[in-house]
Amino acid sequence: MIDIHTHILPEIDDGSKSLENSIEQVKFMAKNGVTDIVCTPHFIRNYWHNTAEIISEKFKQLQKAVKDENIKLHQGCEVYLDENSLQTIQNQKLNIGNTNYVLVETMMTEFPVNLFDILYQLVKANFKPILAHPERYLPIIANFELAENFMFRDIYLQVNAGSLFGKYGKKSQKTAFKMIDYGFAHFVASDNHCRNFHYPLPAAFEVISNQFDEYTANLLTQVNPAKMLQNENIPIFYLEK
Ligand SMILES: [Fe+2]
Structure with missing residues (x-):
C-alpha cells in the first residue's frame, strides 16, 4: 500500500511530536504493509507556514533516520487553500514530489465563495489537485452531489481511512462509504497524525x-x-452508476 497523506515529519505541524515518534511510526507502517509514504505536513499561511525549505530539512532528517527500513518516503504538503495558493505552490514547490499532483484542503464548516476559482487557477496551471477528506466537509455531507461537482472540475478526491470506522462521526462515515460506492473516491489514505498506533489503512x-x-x-x-x-x-x- 502507498499512503499519500501523512503528518509524519517531526515538529512541523499537529502531527509527529519528535523524530523518535516519526521513526516509530515509519517502522510501524512498514510492518503494516506500507511501501511508500508521502509526507504531507500542513501549509496554512501565517500559521503553519511550512515553506519547501522547512519541509525539505525535516524530510531529509527523517529519510536519513529510516534509510535501513524497507519503505520509501516522498516529499509533499497539504495546502490549506486561499486566494494566493497557486503562487505559493509554484514558488514553494508544495506539489507532491516532482509530480503535478498537489494535496489540498479547505474550511470544514463551509466552502469559501471563491473555492472553485482557486481550484481552477491550479488546474489551469497544469496542477492536479487532490481534495483531502471530502467526506469531512459539512457542505458535502449536506449535499452529496457536490462531491461529483469537484470531479467535473478535474479535482481528485481522497477519503480518510479513519472515516470508514467513524473516526470523524457517523455522517462522515456514511459519506465515505457512499463516495466509494459511487466511484467518487480516487485515493484512501491515513491522514496519520502519529498520535497513537491506531493506523487505519490496513483495516480500510x-x-x-x-x-x-x-x-x-x-x-x-x-x-x-x-x-x-x-x-x-x-x-x-x-464508474457509472
Ligand atoms: Fe491532513
Whole structure:
C-alpha cells in the first residue's frame, strides 16, 4: 500500500511530536504493509507556514533516520487553500514530489465563495489537485452531489481511512462509504497524525475488500497512488452508476 497523506515529519505541524515518534511510526507502517509514504505536513499561511525549505530539512532528517527500513518516503504538503495558493505552490514547490499532483484542503464548516476559482487557477496551471477528506466537509455531507461537482472540475478526491470506522462521526462515515460506492473516491489514505498506533489503512483495505471488492481496495490504496507518484494520469470518472 502507498499512503499519500501523512503528518509524519517531526515538529512541523499537529502531527509527529519528535523524530523518535516519526521513526516509530515509519517502522510501524512498514510492518503494516506500507511501501511508500508521502509526507504531507500542513501549509496554512501565517500559521503553519511550512515553506519547501522547512519541509525539505525535516524530510531529509527523517529519510536519513529510516534509510535501513524497507519503505520509501516522498516529499509533499497539504495546502490549506486561499486566494494566493497557486503562487505559493509554484514558488514553494508544495506539489507532491516532482509530480503535478498537489494535496489540498479547505474550511470544514463551509466552502469559501471563491473555492472553485482557486481550484481552477491550479488546474489551469497544469496542477492536479487532490481534495483531502471530502467526506469531512459539512457542505458535502449536506449535499452529496457536490462531491461529483469537484470531479467535473478535474479535482481528485481522497477519503480518510479513519472515516470508514467513524473516526470523524457517523455522517462522515456514511459519506465515505457512499463516495466509494459511487466511484467518487480516487485515493484512501491515513491522514496519520502519529498520535497513537491506531493506523487505519490496513483495516480500510480489508473493509473495502469486504464491502465492495478487492479490486477497489487495491485501486484506492495502491494502483492510483502508484500512478500519482509516477505523475501518470488517473481517470477522474471510472464508474457509472
Ligand atoms: Fe491532513
